[in-house]
Amino acid sequence: MKLPRNPWAAKLRQFTDLADDDVEILDRLVAETETYESDTDVVSEGQRVDWVNVVVEGMLCRYTVLENGRRQITAFLVPGDMCDLHGFLLKEMDHSIGALTLSRVAKVPRQVVMDITDRRPALTRALWWSTLVDEAVLRQWIVNVGRRTAYERAAHLIWELFLRMSVVGHAADRAFRLPLTQQELADTLGMSIVHINRTLQRLRTEGIFTLANGYLTIHDPERLQAIAGFNPSYLHFYEHIGLRGR
């Protein structure tokens, strides 16, 4: 699979009618990146940031740690995702963002985003669109943790990640890189490490999917979707939309 040099522009262009000169702007913004080792924080809770992070390569996650040490991962960030407009619009981070693998991240200064919203309505709407897709994913996540069993929950997460990785060209036919430990999966799905272990075993022995060596392989896509109870309308976020009005 060939990976886009600018997954951010690639994604926005695929789903919105972004003009060429807007794409050029995005290209310039991701030209320089910073590299983060795995298990390091890109942004930490409480920090004030005045830039927007854009993932160019690797995999990151948003997470919150409670007083008693319990941790909850609230999102995975893959190439093409904007980490946060918190620096731009909100005061300070209410959660942290950590690199799960060696990652490259572009930093877009606050003033640049300001200028874009001043002068580039279509591009502004494209960025806004992507935050709304993020929000839709968050809602699904709540439904997941709140109303699905561990078994269904795990299936749903895997299918979501598969789709998102496919969209940015990071998934082969039925496999993609998923460099997560069982502890990280547990913190994502709101369960204990022992229970995620047993749940993965069940899904493996039933021939649904296997997670090994940092790669996830889907053996039975139909059953996986069925177990996940995946809502098709949720996919429509990744249909092409027009942003130029009229």
Place this chain on the structure above:
Amino acid sequence: MKLPRNPWAAKLRQFTDLADDDVEILDRLVAETETYESDTDVVSEGQRVDWVNVVVEGMLCRYTVLENGRRQITAFLVPGDMCDLHGFLLKEMDHSIGALTLSRVAKVPRQVVMDITDRRPALTRALWWSTLVDEAVLRQWIVNVGRRTAYERAAHLIWELFLRMSVVGHAADRAFRLPLTQQELADTLGMSIVHINRTLQRLRTEGIFTLANGYLTIHDPERLQAIAGFNPSYLHFYEHIGLRGR
């Protein structure tokens, strides 16, 4: 308590440096409203909408129903909240919005939002800001359902709602209207109706808060916050921010 005629503008103005002419635009947009009976849907899953709903009066919720009938409420909408930009930016609704009480909702046509993003950068950023605050609330909700016990979860929800109602002038010193059945609370917190009943009883007998006759009264705010494990930085979303650049 005196309620603002336009809670939308009131909220945005309180937390952003919105100009007077922008406020005038918002005033015009909420001049006409539609009324919904309680237990009716304002928007339904799968529907295509080409307007944005703004809550002027009442209380609504976003919810998703799974195949097996299990329901999850993912957000409460109070006066001043924008229901969705789905119609504006996304294809179709992936969830429904229902009125919990008799509610008044203003409808802002897609084209008007388009015009605002074309010509009103500061107002655009203010609207964007409010979707980011919604997102932050959603993340807290995931942490809640994923990593807190039923007891902590209930406390957290009540404190969040109290703050949000206070912000729009809908809460007295220690009480506010909360017209939710125990079934609705259960669907919000991802638990069974039997268990929410017992959890509320415990919080009541311990003198934390009482929910009766559609009103919630907080008896011990300090302990409520402590049980909820409320993160103060999460409140910073409701600090005043500048949107005019430089």
Place this chain on the structure above:
DNA sequence: CGTTTTATTGAAACACCTCAACAACGGTGG
């Protein structure tokens, strides 16, 4: 005043958690 909705209670079942030990793996240094 009957009828429907909502709240409450008890008891049994179960999904999931905690604790605690051990096995497998991957890297590091000798």
Place this chain on the structure above:
DNA sequence: CCACCGTTGTTGAGGTGTTTCAATAAAACG
């Protein structure tokens, strides 16, 4: 290349938070 060590994965067993079922009480409604 092997011994070592930390990390990650796996297993068993007992405990518990939460659910389900089912029945009753209490409000709310027309």
